[in-house]
Amino acid sequence: MLLPRVIPCLDFRDGRVVKGVKFQNLRDAGDPPELAAEYERQGADELVMLDVSATTHERANQTETVRSVRETLSIPLTVGGGVRTASDAARLLDAGADKTGVNTAAVDRPEIVREIAERFGRQCCVVAIDAARREGDAGGWEVVTRSGTHRTGIDAVEWAARAADLGAGEILLTSWDQDGTRAGYDVGLLGAVSAAVEVPVIASGGAHTAAHLKQALDAGADAVLAASIFHDGEETVGSVKAALAEMGVPVRLPVGAG
Amino acid sequence: MSVDVVHIVRTGTANIASVMAAVRRLDRMPVLTDEPGVVQHCDKLILPGVGAMGATVAELERQQLVGVLRARLAEDRPTLAVCMGHQLLGRESAESPGVPGLGAHDGCAVRFEPGEGRRVPQLGWSRIEAPVGARFFTESGHAYFANSYCFRTVPEGWLGATAEYDGSFVAALERGNVLTCQFHPELSGPFGLALVHRWLELAHNPSPVPENEWRSTRAVAEVEPATPAMERKA
Numbered sequence: 001m002l003l004p005r006v007i008p009c010l011d012f013r014d015g016r017v018v019k020g021v022k023f024q025n026l027r028d029a030g031d032p033p034e035l036a037a038e039y040e041r042q043g044a045d046e047l048v049m050l051d052v053s054a055t056t057h058e059r060a061n062q063t064e065t066v067r068s069v070r071e072t073l074s075i076p077l078t079v080g081g082g083v084r085t086a087s088d089a090a091r092l093l094d095a096g097a098d099k100t101g102v103n104t105a106a107v108d109r110p111e112i113v114r115e116i117a118e119r120f121g122r123q124c125c126v127v128a129i130d131a132a133r134r135e136g137d138a139g140g141w142e143v144v145t146r147s148g149t150h151r152t153g154i155d156a157v158e159w160a161a162r163a164a165d166l167g168a169g170e171i172l173l174t175s176w177d178q179d180g181t182r183a184g185y186d187v188g189l190l191g192a193v194s195a196a197v198e199v200p201v202i203a204s205g206g207a208h209t210a211a212h213l214k215q216a217l218d219a220g221a222d223a224v225l226a227a228s229i230f231h232d233g234e235e236t237v238g239s240v241k242a243a244l245a246e247m248g249v250p251v252r253l254p255v256g257a258g
Numbered sequence: 259m260s261v262d263v264v265h266i267v268r269t270g271t272a273n274i275a276s277v278m279a280a281v282r283r284l285d286r287m288p289v290l291t292d293e294p295g296v297v298q299h300c301d302k303l304i305l306p307g308v309g310a311m312g313a314t315v316a317e318l319e320r321q322q323l324v325g326v327l328r329a330r331l332a333e334d335r336p337t338l339a340v341c342m343g344h345q346l347l348g349r350e351s352a353e354s355p356g357v358p359g360l361g362a363h364d365g366c367a368v369r370f371e372p373g374e375g376r377r378v379p380q381l382g383w384s385r386i387e388a389p390v391g392a393r394f395f396t397e398s399g400h401a402y403f404a405n406s407y408c409f410r411t412v413p414e415g416w417l418g419a420t421a422e423y424d425g426s427f428v429a430a431l432e433r434g435n436v437l438t439c440q441f442h443p444e445l446s447g448p449f450g451l452a453l454v455h456r457w458l459e460l461a462h463n464p465s466p467v468p469e470n471e472w473r474s475t476r477a478v479a480e481v482e483p484a485t486p487a488m489e490r491k492a
Contacts, residue, residue, distance in 0.1 A: 071279050074283065
């Protein structure tokens with residue numbers, strides 16, 4: 001039986017983790033390999049790293065960052081941000097990513113999903129979808145791209161199903177409405193997408209407590225991604241997983257934690 | 259030096275960097291190779307592999323590695339096969355009908371059945387129970403899987419560890435000096451590393467061939483100590 005996965009997310013740029021993470025025991029909280037190793041030690045089931053570089057100049061160090069994280073990390077690593085072609089994906093996989101995330105590029109040209117899946121296997125191909133509630137009374141969710149600046153009008157649930165048909169091995173689903181609110185995931189969106197695809201769905205956007213993670217899993221998510229919940233140093237992956245276990249969710253506890 | 263080298267078959271697939279990093283974490287030196295002589299005779303060989311069975315077999319055939327891999331397995335030389343590598347050892351896979359595997363056993367890989375709350379591919383951590391009498395797989399624990407196909411039953415002559423998904427499936431097999439894992443030990447944290455470590459320590463080459471008969475200068479030149487960069491064949 002598969003256990004629900006808890007996946008911390010690191011945003012990085014130009015070789016440094018951005019959005020300060022306050023772990024007491026780290027020498028350098030901006031150092032990607034140090035943070036990655038700490039998350040693994042706490043019991044993270046996977047790690048997602050998102051390159052938030054605004055320019056190609058900042059992105060130049062991307063593969064070096066991935067390489068350095070790979071040397072220390074012995075759990076799966078997904079890297080996204082700026083993947084426009086199958087060659088971009090190849091570069092990240094060569095450097096040590098196990099999966100690559102595509103977002104805007106896949107909306108612009110869905111064939112990239114098929115290209116990555118055929119070349120590297122669908123388990124390497126994560127399609128990241130940013131979705132926002134439709135304005136007005138229409139209901140449903142539409143895909144937004146370019147860091148939320150562009151509303152596409154494309155139905156998010158239909159796009160998820162199409163991406164899975166094209167070869168996505170996993171859907172990383174971010175609620176643009178909930179992201180940054182700390183008010184919990186959009187469970188309606190998660191339920192709708194989870195029911196529409198055969199592939200795993202990773203919930204993202206809005207988590208701040210272990211109860212939020214459980215809500216997402218109850219709604220049908222297979223994995224929960226969170227960033228800010230771990231940032232203030234009060235919660236660790238281990239403490240969140242322990243809380244989930246208390247709530248009856250079976251999780252993989254870190255070695256030594258029982 | 260040779261005791262510390264672990265050769266990795268250049269399958270052209272996507273988990274090679276992770277496998278190489280895991281080997282380095284175990285204080286061995288990973289060396290990529292596509293040379294038939296090395297693949298057949300080297301002391302420790304890892305057959306990685308993700309992606310589709312048909313494409314993987316085609317790539318091995320193109321590199322003329324199918325025959326030497328069959329010989330290596332028949333000679334019981336220390337071999338660790340991972341994920342698609344694990345499935346390659348069987349007779350065939352429903353993923354690529356008509357494509358013969360390496361035939362080290364009679365297993366035929368079949369696809370998982372999607373169902374209530376059950377995704378395909380299977381992506382994530384699942385518990386594996388260590389079988390009684392194992393040489394390498396002596397510890398139960400959680401391991402990371404990423405697969406749509408699997409073997410259902412343990413082939414005759416092999417010892418198997420099983421896990422549950424849409425029913426029971428084969429998580430790992432061992433026989434003699436050969437260990438094959440459906441999961442990714444290189445991505446399974448301390449549990450996976452400990453398993454690879456036991457295989458590295460305990461497996462031994464039953465009929466060593468003098469190194470100068472199989473090691474070429476080309477293989478040595480391909481040592482990539484800190485920054486592996488694999489060649490891709492598009």
